[in-house]
Amino acid sequence: MKKAMTIVAAAAFALAGAGPALAELKRLEITAPAAAGGGYDQNARIMQQILQKEGLASGVQVTNQPGAGGTIGLANYVNNKKRTPTLMTGGLALVGAIITNKSTVTLDDTYPLARLSADYQPIVVAADSPYKTLEDLIAKFKADPGSISWGGSGPGSTDHMLYGLLAKAAGVEPSKINYVVLTSGGEMLSGVMGGHVTVGTGGYSELSAQINTGKVRALAISSPERIPGIDIPTFREKGYDVDLVNWRAVFAPKDLKAEEKQELEQAIDKMVKTEDWKAAVKQRGWSDVYMPAAEFGPFVKKEHARAESLFKELGLLK
Known part of the structure; x- marks a missing residue:
């Protein structure tokens, strides 16, 4: 009997410690x-x-x-x-x-x-772009900022923020970015693949299919460290103090x-x-x-x- 009472008491104590159930939000x-x-x-x-x-x-x-x-x-x-x-x-x-x-x-x-x-954001270029690496792109950007066009959604968007952070890290005045506003992710991809803009960006979830099929090439991604299963170097790996989520x-x-x-x-x-x-x-x-x-x-x-x-x-x- 004592043992049974002890088990019941222990169960009651455990339930009390679990706290009250959450009320339903109606x-x-x-x-x-x-x-x-x-x-x-x-x-x-x-x-x-x-x-x-x-x-x-x-x-x-x-x-x-x-x-x-x-x-x-x-x-x-x-x-x-x-x-x-x-x-x-x-x-x-x-x-x-x-x-x-x-x-x-x-x-x-x-x-x-x-x-x-x-979403973490990769920056991408066309599959046949002369910029094979982030280093290639940044070298040209630093030498002639206006020659690189950066496609993204409206001014002040996360796309614009990412490019601004990269410009700062590369030692280029962010105001010198040749920013091209594109109305949708589809338009951005078309612009990159068609050579109308040099660089594009967006959430990895939006771009992964085109990256994985080789339609665009990812040069770096904005995560603070490598994302498991995604073979894209981070900006930090490449020596640029940039991360954006x-x-x-x-x-x-x-x-x-x-x-x-x-x-x-x-x-x-x-x-x-x-x-x-x-x-x-x-x-x-x-x-x-x-x-x-x-x-x-x-x-x-x-x-x-x-x-x-x-x-x-x-x-x-x-």
Whole structure:
């Protein structure tokens, strides 16, 4: 009898130590400040599926609010004072858009909840490009900056940031970059392969098929160290102090109570540890860069400061 009572007591103690079950977030809304199909939207819809499957939320709705690099969706999110649980996806590109668009609403008006997923960016040239290595490209760039055209999405985008960081590391004024704005990843690839621009970039997940089939040649990638399974040298390996992660994240309203923030933090923490989340990230060729709120808030401020400083050097800000 004593032994049985001891087992019961031990079980009760273990259950008590496990902490209370997470409350279900009812009628959760997730705003993706971009059109359907992109990284912000995909992260929102993966969250929708897993949070519901795990019983962490119910009635989850995703709404898309594209425009102005995400700043329209951000402004609507911040100014909409709904009391139902709400979240918003965003990322480094949104940080850039806030600065270049001089948005009066910023990520300081939100609660940075967690960094989730990311793409590292290779730079690529055409298969028949005379620039066989990063050293070849940089030598020509330093000798005649205007002769190298760098294709990417809008001014202040992650593409533009990467080129600016590389120019700085190579000792070339970022404002001398011959930057060519291309409207889509498809247009960028066509431009590189057709010889209309010298260099292109984008997330590895977007470019991997063309790299692996030899349609374009990757010269370096923006990860801080080699990515397992990807045979592309890093900029750091090549002697250039450059790394950039095109991260995507989730944000919450700024004015939540402490217990509400904690509840959301715990739900996201549980979500990113599921096999479904890991599989979704792997399937899309993303990197899992989860960072909880305590670290993520200061990280966002540092990223904003880095982007703002770089944009001044690129001539995007006065």
